[in-house]
Amino acid sequence: MSTPLVRPKRKNPLARTRLPLLPQGARSRTALGLTAAAAEGRFALQVCGDCAHILYPPRDVCPRCLSARLTFGDVDPYGRLVAETTIRVSTDPYFRERMPWRVGIVRLDAGPVIVAHLHGDTIEGERVKLVLKLDKSGSAVMFALPAQETPHMQADPHLREMTCDPHYRRVLISDGRNAVGQAMTKAFSEAGASIVFVGVADPWKPFPGMAELSKIERVEIVALDVTDTESVTELAAQNGGRIDIIVNTGEHVRPGGIIARGNLSIARDEMDIRYFGMLRLAQAFGPALRFRGADGANSATAFVNLLSVHALMNWPAYGAHSAAEAACLSASQCMRAELRPGGVRVLNAFFGPLETEWFQTVPPPKLAPAALAKAVVAALKDGNEDIFVGDIAWDIRERLKANPKALERELGSQ
Amino acid sequence: MPRQLTARRSYDGVVACQPVTVPYVRYSVESAAWWIGRALHQLAAQSGLRPRDIDGFSLSSFTAWPDTAIGLTQHLGLSPRWLDHIPLGGASGVVALRRAARAVQMGDAEFVACVGADTNHVDSFRKTLSSFSRFAQDAAYPYGSGGPNASFALITRNYMNRFGARREDFGKICVAQRDNARAVPHALMKQELTLEAYLAARPIADPIHLFDCVMPCAGAEAFVVCREDTARAQGWAGVRILSTIERHNAFPDDPIQIRGGWAMDAGELWAMAGLRPDAIDFVETYDDYPVISMLQFEDLGFCGKGGAADFVRGHTLTNDGSFPHNTSGGQLSVGQAGAAGGYLGLVEAIRQLTDAALGTQVPDAKIGLVSGFGMINYDRGLASGAAILARSA
Numbered sequence: 001m002s003t004p005l006v007r008p009k010r011k012n013p014l015a016r017t018r019l020p021l022l023p024q025g026a027r028s029r030t031a032l033g034l035t036a037a038a039a040e041g042r043f044a045l046q047v048c049g050d051c052a053h054i055l056y057p058p059r060d061v062c063p064r065c066l067s068a069r070l071t072f073g074d075v076d077p078y079g080r081l082v083a084e085t086t087i088r089v090s091t092d093p094y095f096r097e098r099m100p101w102r103v104g105i106v107r108l109d110a111g112p113v114i115v116a117h118l119h120g121d122t123i124e125g126e127r128v129k130l131v132l133k134l135d136k137s138g139s140a141v142m143f144a145l146p147a148q149e150t151p152h153m154q155a156d157p158h159l160r161e162m163t164c165d166p167h168y169r170r171v172l173i174s175d176g177r178n179a180v181g182q183a184m185t186k187a188f189s190e191a192g193a194s195i196v197f198v199g200v201a202d203p204w205k206p207f208p209g210m211a212e213l214s215k216i217e218r219v220e221i222v223a224l225d226v227t228d229t230e231s232v233t234e235l236a237a238q239n240g241g242r243i244d245i246i247v248n249t250g251e252h253v254r255p256g257g258i259i260a261r262g263n264l265s266i267a268r269d270e271m272d273i274r275y276f277g278m279l280r281l282a283q284a285f286g287p288a289l290r291f292r293g294a295d296g297a298n299s300a301t302a303f304v305n306l307l308s309v310h311a312l313m314n315w316p317a318y319g320a321h322s323a324a325e326a327a328c329l330s331a332s333q334c335m336r337a338e339l340r341p342g343g344v345r346v347l348n349a350f351f352g353p354l355e356t357e358w359f360q361t362v363p364p365p366k367l368a369p370a371a372l373a374k375a376v377v378a379a380l381k382d383g384n385e386d387i388f389v390g391d392i393a394w395d396i397r398e399r400l401k402a403n404p405k406a407l408e409r410e411l412g413s414q
Numbered sequence: 415m416p417r418q419l420t421a422r423r424s425y426d427g428v429v430a431c432q433p434v435t436v437p438y439v440r441y442s443v444e445s446a447a448w449w450i451g452r453a454l455h456q457l458a459a460q461s462g463l464r465p466r467d468i469d470g471f472s473l474s475s476f477t478a479w480p481d482t483a484i485g486l487t488q489h490l491g492l493s494p495r496w497l498d499h500i501p502l503g504g505a506s507g508v509v510a511l512r513r514a515a516r517a518v519q520m521g522d523a524e525f526v527a528c529v530g531a532d533t534n535h536v537d538s539f540r541k542t543l544s545s546f547s548r549f550a551q552d553a554a555y556p557y558g559s560g561g562p563n564a565s566f567a568l569i570t571r572n573y574m575n576r577f578g579a580r581r582e583d584f585g586k587i588c589v590a591q592r593d594n595a596r597a598v599p600h601a602l603m604k605q606e607l608t609l610e611a612y613l614a615a616r617p618i619a620d621p622i623h624l625f626d627c628v629m630p631c632a633g634a635e636a637f638v639v640c641r642e643d644t645a646r647a648q649g650w651a652g653v654r655i656l657s658t659i660e661r662h663n664a665f666p667d668d669p670i671q672i673r674g675g676w677a678m679d680a681g682e683l684w685a686m687a688g689l690r691p692d693a694i695d696f697v698e699t700y701d702d703y704p705v706i707s708m709l710q711f712e713d714l715g716f717c718g719k720g721g722a723a724d725f726v727r728g729h730t731l732t733n734d735g736s737f738p739h740n741t742s743g744g745q746l747s748v749g750q751a752g753a754a755g756g757y758l759g760l761v762e763a764i765r766q767l768t769d770a771a772l773g774t775q776v777p778d779a780k781i782g783l784v785s786g787f788g789m790i791n792y793d794r795g796l797a798s799g800a801a802i803l804a805r806s807a
Contacts, residue, residue, distance in 0.1 A: 023556050024544055031552040057553035057792055063666070082670050083575070085560070085567035087619045091540035092559030101558040105568050105793060107669040115557050115568075115793055124575075141556055 001151040002120050007168055007194060008298045020293035020342045021094040025137025031058040033072040038132035038140035039385035044072040045112060056112035077130045079108035081144060084124045094136070101158070106130060106144050116142035117158055121150040133162035133383050136293070136343035138336070154381060163383035164302040164345055167192035169244040172235075174199045174226055174281060177207045179356050179369040180306065181249035187373035188247070189216045191381070194298070197239060199224025201231075226250045226277030229284075236284035241292070246285055247304040247376065250277040253358035257319035270324040278305065278328050282335055293342030302345045302380055305332045306372070309350040309393040312400055315411045317362075336385075347385060349376050352392025365391045422657075422686050428515045429642045429652025429806055432461045433764040435772070437600035438633030438749045442533045446478040447489050449531040449751075453634035454490060461638065461650065463525060470496035470523030470639075472514055474506035474530040474753035476542055496523035503788030504700045505660070506530050506756035507635070508799035512658040514639035524640060531634035532752025539630045549792035560619045563627055565790050566703040567619035572670045573705050574621060577720035581621060583727065584704035585612040587739070588625050588746055590731035591701065595743020597773035602631055602749040625746070628702050633751030635761045642806065651768035653803045656781070657686030660799040668794075674706075674787055675798035676713035684715065687802040691715045694802070695779040696738035696766060698759030700787040701746050706795070707739070710785045714800060733774040741766055742773055759784045760801070767805045780805045 027035065030046075037044035046055045048062040049069030061068060084104035090096050102118040106128055114130060122128050127147035135141045143162060145153070154165055171188045175181045176198035188196050196219050200207075203223055214221060222239070225231040226248075252273040254266050261267065282303070292300035310318065311325035329348065336346045353359040355366045367390035375389040388397045399407045436452045450473065458464065471494040473483040481489070483499035496517050500506045507530060514526035543561040545551060558564055573579055592607035607625060615624035638650075645652040659682060661675025676683075684690060691714070699707040708722035716737075717725040729737040742748060742762040745755045763782040765771045785800040 024551070024559065025556075026544075027552050028548050057549045083568045083572040085564055085571060085619045085622070086617075087558040087560035087564050087567070088616075089563065089618045090559045091543055091561055092555075095559045101560075103557045103560070103564060103568075105572075105670055113669050113793060115554055117557060124571075135556065137556075139556065142553075 002153055002155045004152045005155040005168055005297070008296060011296070017292060018294050018296070020136070020290070021097070022137040022341070022343055023092060023094045023135050025139040027139050028058065030060055033058060034132055034140035035134065035138075037072060038134050040387065041379070041382045041384040042074060043077040043130060043132050045075045045110070046070045047073040047075070054110045054112055056114050076108070076110050078147060079106045079128060079130065081118070081122055081124050081126060081128045082107050084118060084122075098161070104144060106142070114142050116144040117162075119143065119145045119153070119159055120156045121146045121153065134345065134385060135162055138340050138345070164245065164347070164380040166245055166377060166380055168194050169298050169301060170195045170197070170242055171245045171247065172197045172199065172239070172243045172285075173247050173249055174224060174277070175249045175251070176200045176213055176221065178249065178251055179209070180251060180354065180372060182209045182213050183369035183373035184247050184249055184376065185213060185216055185219060187370070187377045189218055191377045193218065195220055197222050197243065199226070199235070201225035226280055227272050229280055232280040232284045236288065240285050240288040243285065243288070244292075244298055244300045245302045245304065245380065246281060246289070247306070248278055248281055249306060250274060251306070253318070253321055253356070255318050255358070257316045258323070261320060267320045267324070270321055271327065274324045275327040275331065278331055282331070286335070286339065289344050290339055290342030293344045300342065300344055302347055303335060303339065304347045304349065304376055304380070307332070307348055307350050309352050309388065309396045312350070312396065313404065313407050313411060315414070317414060345383070345385060347376070347379055347387070349379065349387050349389055350393045350397070351389045352396065367392070422682070424686070425515045425519065425655035425658075427642050428519050428639065429645050429654055430511055430637050430639050430760075430764050430803070431645050431650045431652035431768070432457055432638040433761040433770065434460070434634070434636040435600060435761060436531070436634040438602055438631045438751050440534070440602060440629065440631050440749070441536055442632035443535070444533055444632070446475045446531060446533045447481070447486060449533055449632060449634040450475065450478070450486060450529050451490060453529050453531055453636040454527060457527060457636050457638065462648070463638070465491055466493065468492055468525050468527045469494050470514060470517055470526030472498040472500060472510040472526055472528040474500045474502065474510060474756060475532050476503070476752045477532045477538060494523070496526065502756065502797045503753060504702060504756040504795070505786035505788040505797035505799045506753050507758070507760035508658060508784060508786040508801050509660055511639065511655065511760060511801055512660060512799070515655050518639050518641055524644065526639040527636060528639060528757075529634065529636040530754040530757035532632060532754055534630050534632040534752070547791045550790070554792055562702065562790055563619045563622050565793060566705065567622040569671050569794070570703065570705040571621055573672060573708070576672065577723065579705070579708065579723035581613060581623075582609065583723040584626060585609045586726050587701070587704040587707055587731060588612055590735070591740045591744045592747050593732045594741050594773060595747030598742050598748065599772060601743045601747050602629060603747045622703065626703055628745040628750035628755070631749035631751050633749065633754045635751075635754045635757035637761055637764055651770070652806045653764050653767040654806050656689070656802040656804050657683050658799065658801040659683045662798070663796050664798065671794035672709070673713050673719065674709055674795060676710060676785065676800055680713060680715045683800055683802065689781070689802065694781055694783045696741050696763075696776045696782045698740055698763050698782065698784045700756070700759065700785055701740055701744040702750065702755070702787070704746070706787055710787070714783065714785060733776050738776045741771065741776055756786050756788055759786070763803050767803055
């Protein structure tokens, strides 16, 4: 069993902050197929389209039949830990300060032999389950878990290096005035966050759910208006050094297309709250997040974007809104590159229409804010980078993969 | 289309001679080209060959990058009519020998200079490991970055679990090699090693401890392959090549390495030489880790699979012992100078069979076996080779 996490001690403000180092993240282009699977929390290996051979490490040619038709597909992740070692000396600076480090060779039932990081509860000779994780460099690695759940499994220090578990971390929810922000606050508190800062613009102005919000355990309401640069900068100056996860819950959903609106006022609000709001948070909190990526057990670990799945393909019924979401998606890709040197992850959670007032006329299925919050917490625990929450998000993802042009036409006539 | 292999032609009339070692150093500020040049310079000085006489050149080096053998011909001022670059790490020496022997035998070259050389800058070991191969980059190095220590730790651990070898058995190999090295002037590690000190050494990657690991260093090894009558005319002592084998990526379906390519070809090695293992006077294995020496004892036929620990327990492995092994101390005591590590045993065997040992001479050594192993591409060594050499009449 893993040693349960203990609440990290208060940091000595005079102590030097350990700077982030990354394990080597370079991979061949083909091997990035594993990173694509890991980003979504899937376990996939290359499967030969001609002889069905399952291969690892990633190749461009099947070693059984020389076929080039190799695609990543979901594969049975169970196998046996054949041999293990505890590495005590490493040439790499990242691992050097995290010694000792266990790795092993796993023979999958499906065939391949895989060198993997080992969870502390894995036992040589016994069955394990392989998962793909993104390590601090953002590249996929194989991680062997015990085949059966063990107590406090999530607290394993190697696993915690590869995930963004909110347990004993400090979280900022950027907007607590809306239903999603309130659901997130509850979910993060329940996940064991040591403190949940909840941003509220104009705190003197009452809002639905206000009383319930302040009753949630370990919540601290802070003044924050993502449309006001000064407000964002001020909060970052006060608390930026002790925030490990930021969840941007700022939202501004209005129906209507581009031409139909006739002016820019709503579009400006959408961009100001969603796109510029995200940029303000990123610019104010990003440097501290990146700096604190290896700052002990409660290091900075993630920035969470909540994105309409229509960031990926415009939905003209909410056309201007989709465009603002697309801007946020593009900015998130830039943020990933900028936060990666700190080992800090950007999680994008894509979802369809929510069970909220601004989607009142949209038929079901719609996603409850609590379900979105639950999925975000689970994705952080799992260390994912892209998740699709709810039926609509998955539907759009699959249709986009199959035929983007068809999806454009279909959404245009909805 | 399986077919009968054609019977192998002998290497009659060809010898390996002129063993060269450029003394190793732990770190060097010089380039690989410098080390290669020192090896050729020493070879020229001791043999009397002039650079223009060298019409065949075979090079193995990890650190010559971005150059290969061709670029180095211009750097070194050679104009060979036969050129080879052998990037096979620990199998380089044996492979260079067998290719050069055929070139000489067929008349494509008169004097082939075979060189294994590498420099070792501060931090070049880390850089070599992190970009050693695509599979290493994608699927091995990101896992703790333990390098070969971690890979061989897994192989050693599995071998111990499966066949009952103990650390004491590996230790016996290391201690005997250290005894052999103590008389070798350029061995980097000459201080006495006891089994107690071996067992008490600090762990590196369990069950690998400090004295199971070779020390990366800079150095060069070289020899010449030419016709036996040419060597005689020059007054050079040479050794004959009775047989050789080479095999790559053998047994890809073994989940973890418990044997190397020798196991596929050992029968042919002995048949071609017309000998049995008991005819061998000394053995030079590739000893990047002692478990690999054990695999070679087994796969080359000195004992059965899994029997190497018992074999080691039943023999003395020093130069005056019942099974002289790694007679100059091997890489474990001399140091691992990159691709020169793949030449070390071969150059030492030439010395033993021409009464020119730098350390202690194996009494009455007439026939020696040299084995090579190299290239941990992902989870196992891919390249293997071996040669049986004999004193020239």
